[in-house]
Amino acid sequence: MSGERHWPTLDDVRALDAADTLGTCRDRFALPDGVIYLDGNSLGALPRASAARIAQTVTREWGGDLIASWNKHGWIDAPARLGARIAPLIGAAADEVIVADSTSANLFKLIVAACQARPGRSMILTEPGNFPTDLYIAQGVATTLPGRQVSAAADIVAAIDGDTAVVVLTHVHYKTGAMRDMHAITAAAHAAGALMLWDLSHSVGAVEVDLEGCGADLAVGCGYKYLNGGPGAPAFLYVARALHGTLASPMTGWMGHAAPFDFGDDYAPADGMKRFLCGTPPIIGMAALDAGLDTFDSVAMADVVAKSRALSELLIAGIDARCPGLTMASPRDAAMRGSHVSVAHPNAWEICQALIARGVIGDFRAPDVLRLGLTPLYTRFEDVWQAVEIIADVLARETWRDPAYAVRAAVT
Structure with a gap:
């Protein structure tokens, strides 16, 4: 995905998952159904063996x-x-x-x-x-x-x-x-x-x-x-x-x-x-x-790094193509970026809460940053694709304006 900014189809990203050398690592985690977890950069998911x-x-x-x-x-x-x-x-x-x-x-x-x-x-x-x-x-x-x-x-x-x-x-x-x-x-x-x-x-x-x-x-x-x-x-x-x-x-x-x-x-x-x-x-x-x-047994860090970059490139392509109003806060050069992508918006807190209500879990960092973490061992390309579509819908329909989403919790 490096250098690309077009938005692929769902079939395209499912093909990426099918070819993913780390794809089976996801089975090592007890991820809840109906959740796209993009906050492993804050708290990693529960390993099944834990x-x-x-x-x-x-x-x-x-x-x-x-x-x-x-x-x-x-x-x-x-x-x-x-x-x-x-x-x-x-x-x-x-x-x-x-x-x-x-x-x-x-x-x-x-x-x-x-x-x-x-x-x-x-x-x-x-x-x-x-x-x-x-x-x-x-x-x-x-x-x-x-x-x-x-x-x-x-x-x-x-x-x-x-x-x-x-x-x-x-x-x-x-x-x-x-x-x-x-x-x-x-x-x-x-x-x-x-x-x-x-x-x-x-x-x-x-x-x-x-x-x-x-x-x-x-x-x-x-x-x-x-x-x-x-x-x-x-x-x-x-x-x-x-x-x-x-x-x-x-x-x-x-x-x-x-x-x-x-x-x-x-x-x-x-x-x-x-x-x-x-x-x-x-x-x-x-x-x-x-x-x-x-969960890292038999995993090559080179594969982890390569997938991290591919996931983040896909996410950035989706933000560019589908999510007007979000400003990129992370470097666009993959060699200068870690494994989370941050975007800025004046109402990043409310957007974050609206996404969590839709099953997309990222997090907020003051004053205006939405962070989306990409954990190569369990994040799928389809997860990123689906997350972008939900983000786009939340922005387009402005569901984040619900007053319930403005209430700040102790942990953000």
Whole structure:
């Protein structure tokens, strides 16, 4: 579909689905009937195996084997084991990734560690409009560490200088879907002696990520979007192996200790990634994430990336051809776009609610953006085609003007 802007027939898109090498992956998910789910960039769909995996963890392991499960069922090794499963999806080695805590907590750990590794530099550099938790955590670090400050610059490369300790950026922008050039920005950070930290929350599992190839130092990401780990799933963090011996986690919890079950009074950091653990691993959440990662079994990321681009090209073609009044908020160049397409409209909230009422689930981001996520493992070309037709109808008939759709909910 690359480069095309005509609108195909339903038979055309059904032929694309029939030829899709990832088509059978949809069967790995328990998607509800009558719903076109275009919000996997916010919360991944439920894998069919998740409920049974969680039930096994709760009833057989916790219920039957109780505390013996830490050894018998490998609970204690879950953070490293799941990190090793995520590593191939982000271009990392198995011993460079660990699952722990939330994205926000992991950002705090790594920003503080990066600042402490660059003691003569004061600047934490990011961009305006970055995902709020990235900005808030950076601001919190700056108020915690004496002499540190946050700078937000639209031209990141131009803003990197000898006072920059760490550059903190999201690879795929949460609102627009714009994708940053990891190689170029990482190289610019290194040329100035700064460390580079990437937030992969809107990338991992949907677009190509090559942390080792671009020489990235640090990264974080969540487990509940394209990794399908469920709401509030544990997050992950990456530290390049070359930094394992030099970076220190500021959250010196007992699970990050070199010998946690010696129960010594003084902290001694574990080797490698385990030093970035803090509290007791959330085993039930990790079981759900493990099932989510199963959905990538025997899947080539090259196929995922190719389908993501084809789906988004089809969606953009449909918006251009069938949906006047919507303004494209995402880059049109597929190489500069992640796996969601965003459009702007003054009444994007109301349109989003009208679509949900018709079974098309996307989401809204203030002040005027409708986001439509494309998850290659379960989104079909027919889903995109049908969604466009429903969007066109909602716009043409202005059903979004129903006063019921103007009521704002707590979660958008």
